[in-house]
Amino acid sequence: MSRIGVFTCHCGENIGATVDCAKVAEMCKHVPGVAHSVDYKYMCSDPGQRMMQEAIKEHNLDGVVVAACSPRMHEPTFRRAVSNAGVNPYMCEMANLREHCSWVHEKNDATTQKAADLIRVLVEKIKHNTPLYPIKVPVTKTAMVVGGGVAGIQVALDIANGGHKVILVEKSPSIGGHMSQLSETFPTLDCSQCILTPRMVEAAQHPNITLMTYSEVEKVDGFIGNFKVTVRKKARKLDEKLCTGCGLCIQKCPNKKISDEFNEGLGTRTAIYVPFPQAVPNRPVIDTLNCTFYKTGKCKVCEKVCPTNAIRFEQEDELVTIDIGAIVLATGFKLMKTEAFPEYGYGKHKDIIDGMQFERLASASGPTAGVMKRPSDGKEPETVVFIACSGSRDRSKGVPYCSKVCCMYTAKHAMLYKHKVHSGKAYVFYMDIRAAGKDYDEFVRRAIEEDDVKYIRGRVSKIYEEDGKLIVKGADTLMGGEPVEIKADMVVLATAVQSNDRSEELAQTLHVSYDTYGFFAEAHPKLRPVETNTGGIFLAGACQAPRDIPESVAQASAAASKVLGLFSQDQLTREPIVAVVNRQAGPTYSYCVGCFLCQTACPYQAIEQEQILARNGEVIKTIARINPGLCQGCGTCVATCRTKAIDLQGFSNEQLYAEIMTL
């Protein structure tokens, strides 16, 4: 016979004003199995908890029902108190008298009766409870950061400085990401590369960080603390250890007219190249699609000139499998291309460029060395039109969301242009100015008030070329939709921020959820913004949603602190609320018939196949086994199981039926 204690809390007036708590305590005394029942003003207070602990000892209780607020609020509090008094914490249940009763009902007898019923149900449940013990999982204290932009670098440095090993995987030949392409940054106008490159070098030289550039994540197995990640190291076609980064091969490469990705197609590069002078690591790669040797079988000039004989034409991609404890995704974003705009000429006008191309034009390390020259004829543009919200907040282009950074960088672009071309005219077509951030709105006002940038509220309907000018047809909605026509020399589209290429594929590889637009989904939009629904995988930067640099860096540090928290323990302790597959003696061994419907239903890939072997090693039966490290206790498998072989610990079918049958 169970000896259960019932502790009814008034929660001040929250419960006490509607429910007659004294009467509830009295009614519960008569429920079979209840050995002790009292009420108290604040059960969660120190005296309340002490009272409960004393009662456990005095009445030799083996189970406790606390009738108070939501278990979300205080279940950990009371379970800890019960545990300190020597009772298994999972023998403590909470009846939610506040949210489920007093807050939603009038004060009357029926309400008090309902409160008593809620307790009675849990008394029945506890009679079927069994003590549960936390699950321990070992942790591999090495983190993997996917994506070497500013967010990825920040995550890697923070974890490495916390004393743990980090592997930073970057798909392109150098770390640095989009930030290394930017000219200057808002709202301070400090040089982007000047603040980023020291970080890149720091990451490369940090004893705890291993860079894997020109590499991509191929496969991920395992679970929190125990991932096995396979990374494809793409062939650079040279021996990185022998190469000194002298650059002789780049100088001598005869194939010099390849469109340069780093300069957004505004410049050219060679077939063997480093993306930009400050690249980390400073090791070239051979672009096999454009290299003359790979196309014709002849050339090999780089091999001839290399002083250290580092070129390896026959080098193949390499697959490396690494044990990892936590993964941080920082894969960034891409910009919508100007080709996506039929009304702005399908990207066929050379002088209609996107924001990133403008960054390269304005950058001192760019194709024009920072001198304002338009791409078509290299002339200095006298009139430049900037169009914010190009493709963003545009359902018809499939991007209904706000890209967040364009208001700020458009103001910056207009300002940079005015600083470089004093006599020039800058117009900005905008819909709303979203400049919420420290010193952001002041920055936009500065563009308008001090740098004489003309802001026009309206969207541009069409751009076409006439007599060497780009005719921009817009309307000023602040003048009642008055049509406005500007003859421009160059147009800059602040195109939409989109999820990166292959982000959905990567999300599927890692079993991370993503939204309609391919951005990775956080576990909770407010309270768990850097975690994913998959344990041990975290998010940083614009792979989750459009973000600017300060936000990406802040989120990166947040993700790093989550990883460090995980790595602070040798073993992970997890709630034992997980599903288990029934096991029993032969000849059945388990109710499980091995249909593995549960395996397809499980959203966390927690179910594996287990073979029951005879002594001679013969397979008797193949049944499901649930990996407690991966199981999140959602119960989907329990509902799917046709033979009722799976049960959720702490919420077993038996316990729930006992609750229902009491009513």
Added chain:
Amino acid sequence: MSSGSHHPNLETLAGRIEAGTGVKLAHCYQCGKCAAGCPVGDEMDLPPCQVFRLLQLGFPDLDEKVLRSEGIWLCLACETCSSRCPQEVEIPKVMDFIRGEALKRGIAHPKSKDILSFHRAFLDSIEYTGRLYEVGLVADYKLRSRHMLKDVMLAPKMYIKGKLGLFPHLIKNRSGMKTLFKRTMGKG
């Protein structure tokens, strides 16, 4: 754009527009791209974005201002606006609906008479010949609008260029066309 599960309030003009055209006025966020690209935007007293703004608020006097405006009659239904609208609002549909509403209430702009005469003359031509019969259209329009001598000097030039055929080109199944008109015009 579909309006989902909610039912439009037919007491208001906005509600009737939604019920009649499927367009929800609230989708317009006043970017002005329609006004910017409209080929007759310069001529309109109320450009399309203004028409939408006035209707969005739901004040009867503002609704009436729209219904009495000249601009709604100038809309050619060329659909440049709706093909570029970022919110995929079908503006010409709404323009058409409110022209009907203005006629029903008898408050249509005086200039609408000529425009309506032209539309009717055009439809007459289609109804009786199955095609556009230019001479018939011109004569019909002139009778309806009573602008007998307007643009009459253009006729010889157009005739020489072969733009005015004296006889109509009839389609084969004219009775089918009549039935079509009967049904759509509610005559049959």
